[in-house]
Amino acid sequence: xxxxxxxxxxxxxxxxxxxxxxxxxxxxxxxxxxxxxxxxxxxxxxxxxxxxxxxxxxxxxxxxxxx
Numbered sequence: 874x875x876x877x878x879x880x881x882x883x884x885x886x887x888x889x890x891x892x893x894x895x896x897x898x899x900x901x902x903x904x905x906x907x908x909x910x911x912x913x914x915x916x917x918x919x920x921x922x923x924x925x926x927x928x929x930x931x932x933x934x935x936x937x938x939x940x
Contacts, residue, residue: 896925
């Protein structure tokens, strides 16, 4: 489980990434900076965190797997 401080940092990072990045950039940022989030939550929750549809998250994952 994430600590309160870690959760607050994640919220701030999420707000900035939504404002400044595309869905792909946001997903890559989570992959690089917060891999524990990906391991700890379902795809539906992760998609909500990234402010995208779960179907779009699946497409992003496939796109990254191809690269």
